[in-house]
Amino acid sequence: MTTTAPGRPALRALKAPLPDRHSPFRSEFLRGLAPWTGATVTAVLLAAMLSKSVQWQGSWGGTQSLLKSAAVLLGGPLAVAAGCWQGGRERRRGTVGLLATASRGRPAKTLVAVAPLTAWVLIGYLVALVVVLAATLPYAHRGRPLVSYAVTDLTFLVSITAVGFVAGRLVPWRLTAPLLAVCAYLGLGFPAYLGSDLRLLSPAEQVDTTYVPLWWQPLVMSAWTGGLAAAAFLVYAARRRAFAVLPLAMAVAAGTLIADLGPGMWRHVPTPGVRACGSGETGPTVCVDDPDRELLPAIRAALGGLHDRLQEMSTPPYTYVANNAELGPIDVRLPSLSRGWNVVRDEVVDPAAFARETAQMLPFFGRCSTEKLTPAEAERFSKLQQTVLAWLAPADTVLPGTPPHGSVRDTDLRAPLAAMAPAARASWLDRYVAAARSCDPKKMPKL
Amino acid sequence: MSSDKGGGVTVSGLTVRHRRTLALDAVDLDFAPGVHGLLGPNGAGKTSLIRVLATVAAPTAGRVSLLGGDISNHRERTEARRRLGYLPQEFGYYPGFTVREFVAYVAWLKEMPAASVPGAVERVVERVGLADRIDAKVKSLSGGMIRRVGIAQALVNDPALLLLDEPTAGLDPEQRFEFRALLRDVGTASTVIVSTHLVEDVATACTEVTLLDAGRVAYRGTPGELSALGDERRPGQEADPLGDNPIERGYTTVLRSHRQLLPEARR
Structure with a gap:
């Protein structure tokens, strides 16, 4: 019997044996394309999010919605290209013969080659997710981040990586990976231009951020994307290809449900009355x-x-x-x-x-219909309103009007009021408000 | 070395066709434990035979039995694959892997028990003389070292059938010498089939030699018998046009006589 020396947990953890250096999963996880893919996914997603940070940093829904778009439209093509490149590795490296003579079954060989890459894609996404959620945390005061967004994104990224891998295994052409990335970008983005609910078949599509998915929406969406990928995987890797019918049927059922229910898979979140x-x-x-x-x-x-x-x-x-x-x-x-x-x-x-x-929302503005006024009266009404607005809320803007120059500056408009003594100006403004409320042009004070 | 691992290779009526080219023409062969050299000119069918024996390529016709199992049967083919080692002519590898990782990867492909892999990997890497580079990335090794990684991966599962296609290409003379010793050692218990252009490999390492030409067996015998065919140097000649040493001359003699007989045989 051996005994364990007492010590602090951290020290014991440091002394723990390293993961098996002979595990094929570990080798695939640490070497080659996989770690670079994970880092690239993180970098691409964060760059995309950073460029639009003012739009999402303050709303959980906005953050997750934009990250979903980035994950699908940018992460998706990247993942499918990486999967494809990994799938074509044996041809490029000349290891096809070596693998063909192995007794290990094709499903296991395929899984060990694609799973570490998939894991890195997921890590890349999760790092980006944690960063953007942390950036949103100080400014988002309504709602909470939803797991359902992450679930559908993760399933989608796993699926598209696997599909890319199968394509890479089957198509012996070096340009397959970039071409597949372009096709994925177009294919995933195109449904946004469809008017029908079919657009929701694209994982990039979503409804307004004031809606949240029902609890089963991520399951249906995962069945749709995951089912297609699993079918492709089984057609390639399984000894009995007929098994691919099962996930394919699942994907078809889920796709039909998505197209049929459309936005019915989301519910509106009412604004709290408080x-x-x-x-x-x-x-x-x-x-x-x-x-x-x-x-x-x-x-x-x-x-x-x-x-x-x-x-x-x-x-x-x-x-x-x-x-x-x-x-x-x-x-x-x-x-x-x-x-x-x-x-x-x-x-x-x-x-x-x-x-x-x-x-402009003050109750004495915009009460009168200009149809009841003569053109001259309407123009005078408008000019006085602009003058009062320019005085009350100067915005240093250039407003259309006043020929012959075609425009007038805010500062010019408010100049006459600014020049008045406070008491006279207050009196003038009160008369203006009374005239604006009664819509009587004759009562409009002169300036 | 361990005792006889049993089983050999039996090939009957083996035909391999690549589109319109006939690579192997109804070949009958058998290989018992020992080191067998496969000789022949380019296009003779050596690589085609090795690839079929490695179960990489399927035969067009004929029957192949490896280590007592028929490779047309999925289960028996899988069983044979567990017990064979294969070094292809163009050895492919993952450059980012270390030597240890790559050889362990092949061990996993061969379904070796996980517990035995670390020890087997270290032993075989030491056997090919790369113990000091076991944790170096394959891409950092020289061409000869990479070839030795290829030999290591073929040997990692202690195969009962070892198939080597041009294994000494890229090895320097000292490494070739050591490699031949390794072959002799493995051949005491396993069936080793070595396809090569280098007749000195056959002369020094093989117990039996098979000469292929145009997809057919031109000669079978021991290296000594092949040398004997070319032993007699014609008097008065400084350099014999058939070769510099007896086995080269024997090789050329056999090929020429086979080519004379071939048209008749095909008629």
Whole structure:
């Protein structure tokens, strides 16, 4: 009997025997194409995600959705090409004869050659997944990452690697791998242009990020992609090729179900009814959906100037409300908070434009139909509205209008109001609001 | 060396055709344990015969029995494959693997028991003189060393039937000398069939020689008997046009007489 010396677990782990250096799986895992493929998958996915980080870094759905697109449209062609190259290795290396004289069965030989490569593709994907989820974590406050996305992506990558491997074994042409990658890219991307639910047969396709897959959706999708790959694998590797009928039947059934149910395999996630409001002695009162509460300081800061200018007038202190909440008499709807567009990493991308868009929602703008006005009155109405908007929420933009030059700068528009004394300006603005509410052009103050 | 591993090779009516070319023409042969040299000019059918015996290529016609099993039967063919070693003429390898990994990979392909693989790999690598390079990548080795890796992988399962196609190509004289000794050692218990162009390999290492020409057996006998056919140098000639040594002259003599008889035989 031997006894184990006591010691710290870490030290004992260091002294543990190395994995068997004679295992064929280990050799295939460590040598040749496989590790490089894993590293390339990670690099390609992260490069693609990095280039669009503003779009996804703030939403679990957006992150996983974009990673899925990248995994299928970029990782897929890469995996199929790597599989194909690995499949053609015996021809390139001249080991076909050596393998043909081996007693080990073809399924085992095939598995040992393709499984390590597949494992590296999966590792490459998982590393990219962990990195992007970690990057999203500080900014995503709604929902959670879904395992179902990862399951369908992983099954797809395994499947397409195996299909590429079989193609590489069967087609003795060096250009098969790059050609297969191009075909995969086109074949997986093309369904996006289909109007019917058949587009959902492509693993790259998905529904809106406000929908989440039902629990069995990844199983059906995995049966579709995995079934096709398993059929291809068995046709090549199995002694009894008839066995390939089973996974093929499974894939056909799953494909039929996907085409038939379409978006029915996803469910809408309703916006939670709970609101979070931010207010203070200074600055506006802003209410958003509770998961967006982290945005309150940024929104209140963006609307600070608008709030201060409105306070010069005798309008009520408005409350700015986000999204689909019902509006009260003194509520003003905020622009849609769209992460990746006007909100990135819990910050408002363009505070001035956000304030301008909010100002346009003030209740005294856009109430009058220009059809009841003469062209001259309508033009005057429009010009005064632009002037007031430029004063309330200056955005330093160039607006169309005012011939002969064809455009007018925001700063020029607000100049007359800026030149007035505060009391006169407040009086003028109150008269403007009263006229705008009554839609009476005769009451419009002169400027 | 271990005792006789039993079984040999019996070939009857073996015909191999590559498209329109007849590589082997109804050949009947048998090989008992020992070292057998396969000689013959290019295109004689040596590689075709080795490939059929290695179960890499299927015969067009005829019956092949390896180590007591009929290779047309899947189970018996698999059993024979476990017990044979094969070095192809163009030896392919995975350049990123180490010597240890590559030889172990072949051991796995031969379905050797996992527990016996590490020891077998180290023994066979030492046997071919590569013990100090066992953990070097194959791509870092010289051509002669890579050839020795090929010999090691063919020997790793201690085969009862060893098939070597041009094994000494790329070996330097010292390595060839050592290799012949290795062949003699293996041949004491196993059936070794060596296809070669080098008659000195046959003269020094083989117990029996088979000369193929145009897909047929031109001669069978011992290397000594083949040498005897060319032993008598014609008087007054400094250099004999049939060859520099007896076995070369015997080889040429046999080939020429076979070529004279061949048209009659085919008629």
